[in-house]
Amino acid sequence: MSSATPERETESALDPFFTFDFQAVDDPGEGQRWSTWDSIERLxxxxxxxxxxxxxxxxxxxxxxxxxxxxxxxxxxxxxxxxxxxxxxxxxxxxxxxxxxxxxxxxxxxxxxxxxxxxxxxxxxxxxxxxxxxxxxxxxxxxxxxxxxxxxxxxxxxxxxxxxxxxxxxxxxxxVTGPDGAGAPRLAQARSTPAMLATWFEQLREAMIGLVRAGYAHGDLSAYNLLAAGERLVVIDLPEAVDVVGNPQGMEFLHRDCRNVAAWFTSKGHEVDAEALFADLLAYAY
CATH class of the missing domain: 3.30.200.20 (Phosphorylase Kinase; domain 1)
Known part of the structure; x- marks a missing residue:
């Protein structure tokens, strides 16, 4: 007759394939939470x-x-x-x-x-x-x-x-951070030089062309919705992105974006013609 207890018999009968080591983890502290990455849908x-x-x-x-x-x-x-x-x-x-x-x-x-x-x-x-x-x-x-x-x-x-x-x-x-690792400033607060303004504007023009090619205008574009990460310009605050075709006012929003950025760059000494920029973008709208 076996002298093993029921607990020992059960333990010895377990297939090693179904056993594993684990380490208990305490709940996160105040101001913390578990990552939500694994709980959200793939989309x-x-x-x-x-x-x-x-x-x-x-x-x-x-x-x-x-x-x-x-x-x-x-x-x-x-x-x-x-x-x-x-x-x-x-x-x-x-x-x-x-x-x-x-x-x-x-x-x-x-x-x-x-x-x-x-x-x-x-x-x-x-x-x-x-x-x-x-x-x-x-x-x-x-x-x-x-x-x-x-x-x-x-x-x-x-x-x-x-x-x-x-x-x-x-x-x-x-x-988005700058070269020093700190948060990148908004373009409106960034220090500029004539050469930097030219670099930033060319990047902005290319970004606006990309938006229009995708069928959108930013909808609220200004020097306050752009980050200057060193020489790199980053577009932010996009909940208002407007379908330039599906929205009856889409072209007006695009035109306003052009006027806003042209006025800011011109005020800093880099002359930009808002109407020429708008006409340039229209060539990519369809």
Missing amino acids: CRGPEPRPDWVVTDASAIDTELGVLKTGKEADVFLLERTSTNDAGRTVVMAAKRYRSTDHRTFHRSTSYTEGRRTRKSRDARALAKGSEYGRAVAAGQWAWAEWEALKTFWSDGIPVPYPVQVDGTEILMEF
């Missing part, structure tokens, strides 16, 4: 090939680092994502979080959204009624619109921050 992850700096570990921890900037419809925070398997695998990202319409000061949404469609009839009705659910849908729509724009433009080679993931009303994206 909510950035386009491939992904940059090497993107941390995709399911067990990574996100740590809040504070507010980067506040805006009309969203706030941008700094978020550090670190692998628990390799502490050297860490990255700081920009987390853009859209507010509900109860806490926003953005009033021009109807002119920007003409030509856009809402997939679910329930969502369309809620948006029309302005219900609490409708306000939540609206915030999500703006986040999704910017997410889709970032994915499209990044894949087309337009200089925008790499979009890492979207989860509800939060978009995680590349934190």
